[in-house]
Amino acid sequence: MTNKEFSFWQDHSLKYLEMAFRREKEGRLAHPDGYGKRTGDCGDTVEIYLNVNKSIIEEIAYQINGCINTNACTNAMIQMAENAPVDEAWAITPEKIAEYLETLPENHKHCSELAVGALYQALADYNKKR
16 A cells, blocks of 8 residues: 655645635625634634624625635634624534535544634624624
């Protein structure tokens, strides 16, 4: 049996690649209904901005200072949370993000925890402001 060298473009799922390079949600919302920020032990930081209307998350923007895996996880989380009821967004977990991406490297599972942690902080901020 031979050890095949990992090929980034060939061995990642299409979902992972799409989420890793997506940037259209990057930015800030002027007057967010909820804001959360999380910095991991690795030094990556995720900031989440939410706009909510009638308990539905209508818009999410983000800023990250981190690796491509953190960007992939943040965009996957946005894919799951945007247009969802606030109550359902609380059910998004790091495991669901990793499952959605299909090929998140095992040594970067913490990136999904970072994205979800920032989301939870933004949801808590929204609940506090209501």
